[in-house]
Amino acid sequence: xxxxxxxxxxxxxxxxxxxxxxxxxxxxxxxxxxxxxxxxxxxxxxxxxxxxxxxxxxxxxxxxxxxxxxxxxxxxxxxxxxxxxxxxxxxxxxxxxxxxxxxxxxxxxxxxxxxxxxxxxxxxxxxxxxxxxxxxxxxxxxxxxxxxxxxxx
Amino acid sequence: xxxxxxxxxxxxxxxxxxxxxxxxxxxxxxxxxxxxxxxxxxxxxxxxxxxxxxxxxxxxxxxxxxxxxxxxxxxxxxxxxxxxxxxxxxxxxxxxxxxxxxxxxxxxxxxxxxxxxxxxxxxxxxxxxxxxxxxxxxxxxxxxxxxxxxxxxxxxxxxxxxxxxxxxxxxxxxxxxxxxxxxxxxxxxxxxxxxxxxxxxxxxxxxxxxxxxxxxxxxxxxxxxxxxxxxxxxxxxxxxxxxxxxxxxxxxxxxxxxxxxxxxxxxxxxxxxxxxxxxxxxxxxxxxxxxxxxxxxxxxxxxxxxxxxxxxxxxxxxxxxxxxxxxxxxxxxxxxxxxxxxxxxxxxxxxxxxxxxxxxxxxxxxxxxxxxxxxxxxxxxxxxxxxxxxxxxxxxxxxxxxxxxxxxxxxxxxxxxxxxxxxx
Numbered sequence: 328x329x330x331x332x333x334x335x336x337x338x339x340x341x342x343x344x345x346x347x348x349x350x351x352x353x354x355x356x357x358x359x360x361x362x363x364x365x366x367x368x369x370x371x372x373x374x375x376x377x378x379x380x381x382x383x384x385x386x387x388x389x390x391x392x393x394x395x396x397x398x399x400x401x402x403x404x405x406x407x408x409x410x411x412x413x414x415x416x417x418x419x420x421x422x423x424x425x426x427x428x429x430x431x432x433x434x435x436x437x438x439x440x441x442x443x444x445x446x447x448x449x450x451x452x453x454x455x456x457x458x459x460x461x462x463x464x465x466x467x468x469x470x471x472x473x474x475x476x477x478x479x480x
Numbered sequence: 481x482x483x484x485x486x487x488x489x490x491x492x493x494x495x496x497x498x499x500x501x502x503x504x505x506x507x508x509x510x511x512x513x514x515x516x517x518x519x520x521x522x523x524x525x526x527x528x529x530x531x532x533x534x535x536x537x538x539x540x541x542x543x544x545x546x547x548x549x550x551x552x553x554x555x556x557x558x559x560x561x562x563x564x565x566x567x568x569x570x571x572x573x574x575x576x577x578x579x580x581x582x583x584x585x586x587x588x589x590x591x592x593x594x595x596x597x598x599x600x601x602x603x604x605x606x607x608x609x610x611x612x613x614x615x616x617x618x619x620x621x622x623x624x625x626x627x628x629x630x631x632x633x634x635x636x637x638x639x640x641x642x643x644x645x646x647x648x649x650x651x652x653x654x655x656x657x658x659x660x661x662x663x664x665x666x667x668x669x670x671x672x673x674x675x676x677x678x679x680x681x682x683x684x685x686x687x688x689x690x691x692x693x694x695x696x697x698x699x700x701x702x703x704x705x706x707x708x709x710x711x712x713x714x715x716x717x718x719x720x721x722x723x724x725x726x727x728x729x730x731x732x733x734x735x736x737x738x739x740x741x742x743x744x745x746x747x748x749x750x751x752x753x754x755x756x757x758x759x760x761x762x763x764x765x766x767x768x769x770x771x772x773x774x775x776x777x778x779x780x781x782x783x784x785x786x787x788x789x790x791x792x793x794x795x796x797x798x799x800x801x802x803x804x805x806x807x808x809x810x811x812x813x814x815x816x817x818x819x820x821x822x823x824x825x826x827x828x829x830x831x832x833x834x835x836x837x838x839x840x841x842x843x844x845x846x847x848x849x850x851x852x853x854x855x856x857x858x859x860x861x862x863x864x865x866x867x868x869x870x871x872x873x874x875x876x877x878x879x880x881x882x883x884x885x886x887x888x889x890x891x892x893x894x895x896x897x898x899x900x901x902x903x904x
Contacts, residue, residue, distance in 0.1 A: 334499055338503040352518070356521055357521050364524065364525045394672035
């Protein structure tokens, strides 16, 4: 009787452990594939970059379009390695971050207006000289990035 | 006693074996269920992978080509299914696009002169504020800075698909300030592809692009020699009261050119009178006593043309001379010689020309020899146009095109029309 009891107890422990392990494995894989699938369905492009020299400070307009299958969150924009936060503009329906990101629906486009202050001046890349090369990266919350290289007019 | 104990032990072993078997079986079933669940997830993921691969294939299959001459002005006020106002409220352009790809393409936005300095291309106006870059979005009804949504989809293999753009009447392409270079026009598709073309197109001569020379938009100005002549400065398009017989002012016509439509150039010299000309789109009237090409009228009217020229070469050059010849078949010409060039808001006569840097544009202004404008042609006559300019580098460039009933000069139509007919 005692042996049966011991066996049942061990069995219960084994089943519980196995169930937990399998559950964690299944849950983990589900999350993994779901996130990978979502990241895969993300597709966005920088369709245009414009250098606005009439503003003070100088501004770079970055036009990002969501051409993927799901909504995306833009969380960061880097210009020559410096993270810049979009500011509100006067026209064009500019997009500014709400909190730490901005949501972009399928097919919609955001016009990000980035101030390029003198503090962001890097060695050999001091704006706003004609011919400066700007490397712009836009990052989403799912880890995708698109890059665009533009030469200042 | 001994047998009973053995039987009991065997029963307990059987129970233990049974329990163990159930446990092993349940573990196996749980594992199998987990595997099936994971396989399902993986299968869904693979479906997504395949769908995105198909999406990428479709995206890479997009291929649009903008056909020559690139942009042509819309000459009727109403655009079917979109609204009216072209030629009055808006400057409308028709661009023909061929889809040489294998998938249908939806155009979702158009950028114009997007990487140029502010003010080039579409310009800001208080009526239609549109800060650079110039952005055109699809609309279901006509609006400034828009294109016709109904024509934004181009089928696979479809050739010469027409897409109409609308800009405010004060905004023309390329930008009228000749100090700025040509437009770069970018079409964005719903799959995120971009197709660009340069406007004006570089002229091709025997299949060869002319490296130092490109011609653009053409406009015409009239000056009265006597009060019987025409004068674009007093047309409504130039802010006047009209009534000179210029086609767009005729009350019977549905779309007179709106106020502010004309382009004013000042500081000119060598004119019939004064130093200002008002240039309008190149309508040439003919056919009755009110026709500008009628001998009885033309001798009272001095005509000027300008052609936008872009230096698309690598070397600066100084224009030195040139001619224009708009000829109708058989006899008679509308021809003349270069008066000077207009560059960066300044006029330079042929005796004092300026060097044009690479990438910059200027107006070549021609003064028509009035007595060469003879009898009015009939509508069946063929016209052809040519303009030439000598660039000072020992080259003489010409641009000519042929079309029955019209003159195609550098991508824009100069339409011969009879004042007894319509302006369309």
